[in-house]
Each structure stands twice: as C-alpha cells, then as structure tokens.
Amino acid sequence: MHTILGAGGVIGTELVKELVSRRETIRLVARNPRASASIVQVVAMDLADLEQTTSAVSGSSVVYVLVGLKYDVNVWREVWPRIMRNAIEACKRANAKLIFFDNVYMYGKVSGPMTEETPFNPSSRKGEIRAQIATMLLDEIKAGSLRALIARSADFYGPAARTSIANILVVDKLARRERAAWLVNDSVPHSFTFTPDAGKSLAMLAASEGSWNQTWHVPTAAQPPTGREFIRLAATRLGVEPRYRVLSPFMLKLAGVFNSDVRELGEMLYQYASPYVFDSTKFTKAFSFEATDYGAGIERTTSTYQAPQ
Numbered sequence: 001m002h003t004i005l006g007a008g009g010v011i012g013t014e015l016v017k018e019l020v021s022r023r024e025t026i027r028l029v030a031r032n033p034r035a036s037a038s039i040v041q042v043v044a045m046d047l048a049d050l051e052q053t054t055s056a057v058s059g060s061s062v063v064y065v066l067v068g069l070k071y072d073v074n075v076w077r078e079v080w081p082r083i084m085r086n087a088i089e090a091c092k093r094a095n096a097k098l099i100f101f102d103n104v105y106m107y108g109k110v111s112g113p114m115t116e117e118t119p120f121n122p123s124s125r126k127g128e129i130r131a132q133i134a135t136m137l138l139d140e141i142k143a144g145s146l147r148a149l150i151a152r153s154a155d156f157y158g159p160a161a162r163t164s165i166a167n168i169l170v171v172d173k174l175a176r177r178e179r180a181a182w183l184v185n186d187s188v189p190h191s192f193t194f195t196p197d198a199g200k201s202l203a204m205l206a207a208s209e210g211s212w213n214q215t216w217h218v219p220t221a222a223q224p225p226t227g228r229e230f231i232r233l234a235a236t237r238l239g240v241e242p243r244y245r246v247l248s249p250f251m252l253k254l255a256g257v258f259n260s261d262v263r264e265l266g267e268m269l270y271q272y273a274s275p276y277v278f279d280s281t282k283f284t285k286a287f288s289f290e291a292t293d294y295g296a297g298i299e300r301t302t303s304t305y306q307a308p309q
Helices: 010-021 050-057 073-094 125-143 165-175 195-207 227-238 249-256 260-268 281-287 294-302
Strands: 002-005 026-030 041-044 062-065 097-102 148-152 180-183 215-217 244-247
Touching: 002 010, 002 050, 010 026, 010 195, 050 073, 062 073, 062 195, 073 097, 073 125, 097 125, 097 195, 125 148, 125 260, 148 195, 165 180, 165 227, 165 294, 180 227, 195 281, 215 281, 227 294, 244 249, 249 260
Parallel strands: 002 026, 002 062, 026 041, 062 097, 097 148, 148 215, 180 244
Antiparallel strands: none
16 A cells, blocks of 8 residues: 555645556545545545544555645644654554655755755755754664655656746746746756656655665756746747746845745745756666656646647
8 A cells, every 4th residue: 555645736646647557556645635536545634643644554555755734934843843753653553664755955055966965954944844854754764663765856847736936937927928937046057856757756766675765866857957948948838938037035025025925935045046956866877767858848847738829
C-alpha cells in the first residue's frame, strides 16, 4: 500500500498517475480528499492529530508526505513540526518507509548550485522551520529507527500547477493576453522543476532499494533560463507578445498590505534576486533519467491552456 499524506496537490496528482501505471495499491489522505476510480482508498484525516495519522498510515508499505499548508509562517511554526512528528511515529508503528517531499528553503541564499550536500543555512523564518523538520527526519534516519528519504525540489511549474509562481505570474497571465510579471530580477537564472518529472521521480525512488536513507534532488533541467527567457519561451508557445513587468520589493511590500500571500512572500525574495540554480546530477546519474528541458516543459504546460482569442 502506497499512502499519500496531503493528497490533492499537483505533485500528488502526478505521483498517483505513476503509481497507477505501476499497478500499485494507493491510499489518499487529506482533510478533504477527492475520490477517484483508480484509488483503492480515500481517507479524510487531520494529519496534525497523531492517532488519526496512525490510522491513516496503518497497513502501508510506503508513505509520502506531500502536505501543503497555508502560506503563513505562524501556521507553519505551529503545525509543520506536529505533522512531521506524527508521520514519523505513524511510520514506525506501521513499519512503513517514509518519503518527504521537501523544498530548498533551509539552504538559504546560496552562492553556486544547490546540491544534496549544501548545508542548511536558512535566511528566512520559513527556512528555519523547514530546516527543523528536515533535521527531525534526518536524525531518525541516523538513529536507524526509520527507513526514509528526502526528495527535494526547486520551485516548480507544469500542467495544472496552479499554485506555481511561474504559472501564476507568467503562463496564466500570457494565456489571458495580459502582461506577465517576474519577481525582483529578470536577468538571473532560476531553476524550475517540471511537475510530471517530480511525480515520476518519487515513484522511482520508492521502487529503488538503493535510494533509502539519503537526500535526493528530484530531476530538474540544467542551464535554467532567466526570468526574461522563461517569459519569452512561454509567450512564443502561446503565440503572444512577451509583455511583462518586474515587480520590485517595494511594489510587493505595498501589495502585501492587501494580500497576505504576497506579504508572506517578502522574506523569500532573495531566491529571485540572485541566481537560483538547482543541481540534480545525483538523480540523473543514479537513474539514467534526464529531466524535461524547459522548452518541452513549457510547451506541455501551455498546451493545457485555451488559446487566447
């Protein structure tokens, strides 16, 4: 049984496709999970509650933590440690392996490519929380009390990735013939993980006996485009002019007065101000898997949008 905690997001959706193709038995767990004919079990649970999490994980062989919380540092500070502790304890009780789908916030501002060996040096409150929960899991691995792995992703984009910055600010806007936007600096490279690649990589990691008790960067195309280049690629695929504006920190601070999500984004703008390069060479070599290049990924993403009139 493969159990997905925090099912329903774009990565979970892509993972389900892969697990179905492999004829795996699947259980989806969330506060309000969506039923599917392909899913054996769909369970509504509160993952901040230990007993409910234990019940949700019971009988599982592999458990994926794909939880997405409200983008609010206070919610993260209160809820994320509880969810991670509960997932770890539940997997211990069920003798299940755990895969945590993580981001790069704990690395902080990095000079050069981010790799699995990049030390934790968070430069944001959200980064501190992500470092805390990742360390919690790594300590369990080191103690030998749990078989687990961390699958870490860059920012992502892809078909139906409606919460992705790239989708929201670029593809969505251009598809509606509106002016696109980029954060802070459009002249530095910024890596993006293609969501179908992320979903497939999680299934591949789960199926490999040699993948456990390690951190992996999920496959992400090398030579990332600058913001300007990403927008031009998307505009070309959509057949529109690459019109856009760069949102300065001051503009975003003003917008944050009226929008809490934008306000919470403020401490993460360092990721867009300087090069953000994500290296997944370890995965590429281990699995002989080449990430989808940006041209093909953007083409697949834009093909899901209705052509502008």
